[in-house]
Amino acid sequence: MENFYVFIMMCILLILLPGPDTAIATKNTFSVGKRGGLQTMLGTCCALLIHTTAAVLGLSAIIVKSALLFSIFKYVGAVYLIYLGIKTLWGLRNKEVAATDEMNSENKYESKSCFKQGFLTNLLNPKVAVFFLTFLPQFVNPGHDTFLPFLLMGATYTILTALWFFFYIYLLNQISAFMKKPRTQMVFEGITGTILIGFGLKLAMEKAHH
Structure with missing residues (x-):
């Protein structure tokens, strides 16, 4: 494996770029709380480990090279x-100012789906598979076995992602008092909902790479 420190720097830059995973983590942290954000992060990291395993076993290459499989993942995602x-x-249509106990009970219910949202958002994004297949090989010695290097890089990327989201969610939680004001939350959820739809439309128009 070559230039591991360069790989780490590139990972950090890529992780800092906002995407669907960041949008979901942000939404769930503000609407459910720190617990919801951390569950979303855990779901995202579990999906990244599956992408790592798929890359190691060569499944990602099959998905990227198959127009049908790529399209299935793309459109489902x-x-x-x-x-x-x-x-x-x-949800904004019927959103009303609720009592604190009602909001807490609702948050307990909503938090159960945070892991699933983080997991599926990342797992069903074929661009992550493309990333692993195009980015990781650049740091592997030509002609050498890729099993351990891919495993190490995938695990490193997942750990860095977890560290960033943990820090990011902690910061969001610090300003949650302001964000939990009904009007602020409605504006934020409206923006987040629009961004998620935008990410979905952008993903739908993504072309397979051959």
């Missing part, structure tokens, strides 16, 4: 993101 966006916007 896009529909899921659009569904989450519409669900967020639809």
Whole structure:
């Protein structure tokens, strides 16, 4: 394996770029709380480990090279993101100022789906598979076995992602008092819902790489 420190720096830059995973983690942290954000992060990291395993076993290469499989993942992922966006916007219609105990009971219910949202958002994004197949090989010695290097890089990327989201969620939780004001939350959820739909439409128009 070559230039591991360069790989780490590139990972950090890529992780800091906002995407669907960041949008979901942000939404769930503000709407459910720190617990919801951490569950979302855990779901995202579990999906990354599956992508790592798929890359190690060569499954990602099959998905990227197969137009049909790529399209299936792409459209299912896009529909899921659009569904989450519409669900967020639809929730604004019936959103009323609730008592604290009602909000807490609702948050306990909502937190159960945070892991699933983080997991599916990342797992159903074929761009992650493309990333692993195009980015990781650049740091492997030509002609050498890729099993351990891919495993190490995938684990490193997952750990860095977890560290960033843990820090990010902690910061969001610090300003949650302001964000939990009904009007602020409605504006934020409206913006987040629109962004999720935008990510879904962008993913749907993504072309397979051959």
